[in-house]
Amino acid sequence: MKDRRITMDMTVLEVIDRYRNTESVFKKYDEQAGVCICCQSLFETIGEVATKYRLNLDQFLLDLEDAICPELHLHP
């Protein structure tokens, strides 16, 4: 498995700024979080967002990785 480019200590803004394709992943998670993540937590880290909205951090990170490079097939 290649090294991950998105880590839990990166902020939402940092992730979207570097990898624009990830924006759709955040939108997808909005429903689960119950809020617009990009509106409410843009300056928070992925780890903090996962904790705050009770998201599965590993899955969240995998989905973000998939969005930037689906051919990596990081999913088990």
Next chain:
Amino acid sequence: MKEIDCRGLACPQPVLTTKKALEEGQEELIVVVDNIAARDNVERFAKSQGATVQVEKRGNDFLLYIKKKNTYEITESAQKVEKVVVYINSNVMGMGDEALGVILMRSFLKTLLDLKPVPSKLIFVNSGIRLTTEGSEVLDSLKALVDKGVEILSCGTCLDFYGLKEKLRIGIISNMYDIAQSLLEADRLIRP
């Protein structure tokens, strides 16, 4: 001055658009947004880049006047202004009697108003966030400090822990990244 119309754009586009404009070398910008989340996020981002921001409400829109500090201004201001950060990790001041601690903290925050230099930031963590939330007796003092340009940050994890996130009454919700960054960048750290 360049005007960027971000009305109708979903978050985080207004911030990304602002970021791009600043990176392209725009020294002064007017960013127009049409919702509070975009207003707050653009303002917070611009300030994090060392810019000054003034917000004006016009009808349903918000106009953010953003001015980047030039190198000369930054150098001058670095020579003159020391970054003093006040780190408040309890709702009381000192250890011992709690009632006394409450009185001392109230007095400390009130006294800050009359002293120089004015701190650049007040950071509230753990039970300190009781001071920035509903029912706090020091909200007036904090409001007066904000009016003097002091930034107030409350730890988001702490607000969640105490169930007070919806009751924040002053300043912004922050995270460990911002808090640690502020502590590292401080010229002087005051812990009452």
